[in-house]
Amino acid sequence: xxxxVTEQIAAKPDSKPSNTSVRRLLKNAAYNSGSWGATVxxxxxxxxxxxxxxxxEGYGVYALLIxxxxxxxxxxxxxxxxxxKFVSEYKVKEDYExxxxxxxxxxxxQIAAGLVGSGALVIFAxxxxxxxxxxxxxxADAKIGLYVSAIGFFFTMLSGTLSSVLMGLQxxxxxxxxxxxxxxxxxxLIVFVxxxxxxxxxxxxxxxxxxxxxxxxYLLTVxxxxxxxxxxxxxxKGYFKLLFSFSSFVFISRVxxxxxxxxxxFVVAFFLGPAAVTYYVVPSKFISAFGxxxxxxxxxxxxxxxxxxxxxxxxxxQKTFIEASKIFAALSVPVLLTVFIFSKxxxxxxxxxxxxxxxxxxxxxxxxxxxxxxLTTVPNLITIGLGYSRVIGFFSVITVLFYxxxxxxxxxxxxxxxxxxxxxxxxIPGIALVIYETxxxxxxxxxxxxxxxxxxxxxxxxxxxxxxxxxxxxxxYSTTRLLIxxxxxxxxxxxxxxxxxxxxxxxxxxxxxxxxxx
Numbered sequence: 031x032x033x034x035v036t037e038q039i040a041a042k043p044d045s046k047p048s049n050t051s052v053r054r055l056l057k058n059a060a061y062n063s064g065s066w067g068a069t070v071x072x073x074x075x076x077x078x079x080x081x082x083x084x085x086x087e088g089y090g091v092y093a094l095l096i097x098x099x100x101x102x103x104x105x106x107x108x109x110x111x112x113x114x115k116f117v118s119e120y121k122v123k124e125d126y127e128x129x130x131x132x133x134x135x136x137x138x139x140q141i142a143a144g145l146v147g148s149g150a151l152v153i154f155a156x157x158x159x160x161x162x163x164x165x166x167x168x169x170a171d172a173k174i175g176l177y178v179s180a181i182g183f184f185f186t187m188l189s190g191t192l193s194s195v196l197m198g199l200q201x202x203x204x205x206x207x208x209x210x211x212x213x214x215x216x217x218x219l220i221v222f223v224x225x226x227x228x229x230x231x232x233x234x235x236x237x238x239x240x241x242x243x244x245x246x247x248y249l250l251t252v253x254x255x256x257x258x259x260x261x262x263x264x265x266x267k268g269y270f271k272l273l274f275s276f277s278s279f280v281f282i283s284r285v286x287x288x289x290x291x292x293x294x295x296f297v298v299a300f301f302l303g304p305a306a307v308t309y310y311v312v313p314s315k316f317i318s319a320f321g322x323x324x325x326x327x328x329x330x331x332x333x334x335x336x337x338x339x340x341x342x343x344x345x346x347x348q349k350t351f352i353e354a355s356k357i358f359a360a361l362s363v364p365v366l367l368t369v370f371i372f373s374k375x376x377x378x379x380x381x382x383x384x385x386x387x388x389x390x391x392x393x394x395x396x397x398x399x400x401x402x403x404x405l406t407t408v409p410n411l412i413t414i415g416l417g418y419s420r421v422i423g424f425f426s427v428i429t430v431l432f433y434x435x436x437x438x439x440x441x442x443x444x445x446x447x448x449x450x451x452x453x454x455x456x457x458i459p460g461i462a463l464v465i466y467e468t469x470x471x472x473x474x475x476x477x478x479x480x481x482x483x484x485x486x487x488x489x490x491x492x493x494x495x496x497x498x499x500x501x502x503x504x505x506x507y508s509t510t511r512l513l514i515x516x517x518x519x520x521x522x523x524x525x526x527x528x529x530x531x532x533x534x535x536x537x538x539x540x541x542x543x544x545x546x547x548x
Contacts, residue, residue: 069213070319076217077315078381081308083224084233087165090307091172092230094162094299095179096237097292098151109136110194111284111332111414112277117198118333119340126258128269133252134262135270136191144184151180162299168230175234182238185245192248200333201255208247216240276419283410283426289433290453291318297437298449310446312381313393317369317400324362325407328354335415344473347412351472355408355483360533362404363487364523367494369397372516375509388446394498395450402457405484409467418471425463432456486532490523 081089113136120128151158155176164172196205216236223232252259294314298307331354338347369376374390381389414422436455440448468479527533 069209070315070323072214072217074316074319074380076221077312079221080224080233081312081381081385084230086308087303087305088168088230090299090304090311091162091164091168091175092233093307093311094295094304095172095175095234097295098158098176098179098183109139109273109277109281110190111419112136112273113191113194114198114333115276115336115415115417116273117195118200118336121199122337122340126256129256130259130262131266131269132273133191133195133259135266135273136194137188137261138265139270140187140191144187147187148180148184151183152177162296163303165304168304171229171231171234174231178234178238182241185238185241189241189245189248192245192252195252195259196248196255197329198333199255200330202330204251204255208244208251212240212244212247276417281423283422286426286429286433286456289430289437290456293433294437294449294453297441298446301438301441302445306446309385309389310392310449312385313373313377313389313396313450316376316380316393317366317396320365320369321362321400321404324358324404328358328407328411331408331411332415335412336417339416347416348472348474351408351412351474352479352482354412355405355479357533358408359405359483359487360527363401364490364520364527366397366401366404367487367490367523368516368520370394370401371494371497371519372512373397375512375516378509379513391447392450395447395454399450399454399457402454403460406460406464409464409472413467413471416471421463421466421471425459425466428459428462429456432459486527486530 084092113132116132117129120126120132155173158176159169159172193205193208196202219236220233223236291314295307295311298310331350335347335350338344338350373394374386377386377390377393410422413419433452433456436452437449440452440455442448444451465476468474468476
C-alpha cells in the first residue's frame with residue numbers, strides 16, 4: 031500500500047512554484063534561533079532563583095519529572111520529522127490531500143501512544159519515585175506531580191506533531207512566537223508563585239498547564255494556516271506506512287538524543303540521588319541553551335534540503351552544506367571554547383561559588399562534548415532532508431550502545447563528572463557519521479570540508495588546551511579577572527574571523543536583504 035501511495039504521489043504533476051528563497055531561509059533561521067534564544071535566556075536568568083526556592087534536591091526532582099514528559103520522543107517514533115519532510119514536499123506539489131492524510135496518520139499514532147505513555151506513568155508512579163530515590167519530604171508532592179506530568183506527556187506529544195506541520199510549511203515565524211510567549215509566561219509565573227511561597231507541586235502544575243495551552247494554540251494555528259486540513263477518524267494505513275518507512279530510522283536518532291537530554295538524569299538519580307541531578311542538569315542547561323539556539327536556527331535546513339532533493343538540485347545542496355557548516359562552526363566553536371576554558375568563573379557568577387565548586391568540571395566536559403556534537407548538526411539535517419534516514423538510524427544505534435555502556439559505568443565510578451565523560455565519549459560515532467555523510471551522501475571531499483569548516487579553529491583549539499593545562503583549576507586569577515579574560519578571548523576570536531574574512535559579513539547581510547533567488 032505504501033508503494034502505491036508513493037507511486038500516486040509521484041504521478042501527480044509538479045506545479046513547481048518558486049524555490050524557497052535564501053532570504054526566506056535566513057528569516058526562518060532568525061525566527062527559530064531568536065525564539066529559542068529568548069526562551070533560554072529567560073530560563074537561565076531565572077534558574078538560580080528557582081534552584082534556591084526549590085532547594086537542590088527539589089530542583090532535581092522537578093528536572094526528573096519534566097524529563098519524563100520529555101520521553102514523549104520515545105513514543106513519537108520519529109513521526110514529527112516525517113511530517114516536516116512530507117508536508118514540505120507535498121507543499122511543493124500543492125498536494126493538500128496528501129498533506130492532510132500524513133498529518134492525520136501521525137496524529138492517530140500520537141494519540142494512541144500518548145494514552146499508553148500517560149497511563150504507564152500513572153500506574154507505575156510509586157515504582158518510578160522509588161527508583162529515583164525521592165526523599166520522604168518530597169514524596170507526596172512528587173507523586174502528585176508525576177500524575178499531573180502524565181497529562182502533560184499526552185498534550186506534549188500532540189503539540190509535537192502540530193508544530194511539525196508548521197515547520198513543514200516553513201512557518202517558523204509562528205512556532206517561534208508561540209514558543210517565546212508560552213515559555214516566557216511560564217517562567218514568569220513560576221518565579222511569581224515561588225515568591226508567594228509555593229513549592230514543587232505548584233511549579234509542576236504550571237508547567238503542565240503551559241503544555242495544554244501550547245497544544246491549543248498550535249491546533250488553532252494549524253487550522254488557520256492550512257484550511258484544507260480536516261481531521262479524519264479513520265487511520266490511513268498507506269500514509270502511515272509511508273511516514274513510518276522514513277521516520278523509523280529518525281526515531282532511533284531521537285533515542286540517542288533522549289539519552290543525552292533525559293536518560294542521563296535518571297542514571298544520575300539512580301546512582302547518586304536527586305540532589306546530584308541538579309549539579310548535572312544546570313551545567314547541561316547552560317550548554318543546551320546555546321546549542322539549542324543554534325540548532326533551532328539551522329533546523330530550517332531540513333525542509334529546505336527536502337525541497338532541494340525533491341527538485342534534484344544537488345549542486346545547491348553541496349553549496350548549502352559547506353556554507354552552513356562553516357557558519358555553524360564559526361558561531362559554535364568560539365563560544366564553546368570560551369566556556370571550556372572559563373567554566374569555573376562562569377558558573378561561579380551564574381550559580382554561586384559553592385555550586386561552581388561541584389559543577390564546573392561537568393560544565394567544562396559538556397562544553398567540549400557540545401563542540402564536537404555541533405559539527406554533526408548541519409550534515410545530519412541535510413542527510414535527513416534528502417531522505418537518508420536509514421544512515422542516521424544506523425549510526426544512532428551505535429551511539430545508543432555507547433550511552434548504554436558508558437553512562438552507568440562512568441557515573442558509578444566517577445559520579446556526575448563520570449556522566450559528563452560519558453557524554454563526551456558518546457560523540458565518537460557522530461564524528462564517523464560526519465565523515466560518511468560528507469563523502470558518501472553530500473559527495474564532498476573530506477579534506478576540502480576540513481579546510482573550509484574547521485581550518486581556522488585549529489590554533490584557538492590548541493591555545494585552549496594549553497590554557498586548561500597550565501591553569502587547570504582556574505585558581506591563579508580572581509573570578510572577575512577571568513571573566514574579563516573570557517570576554518576578551520571571545521571578542522578577539524570573532525574579531526579575527528571577520529578581519530581575516532573567514533566569515534563574510536557583507537555577503538550574509540546582502541543575502542538577508544536581497545532575495546537572490548528572484
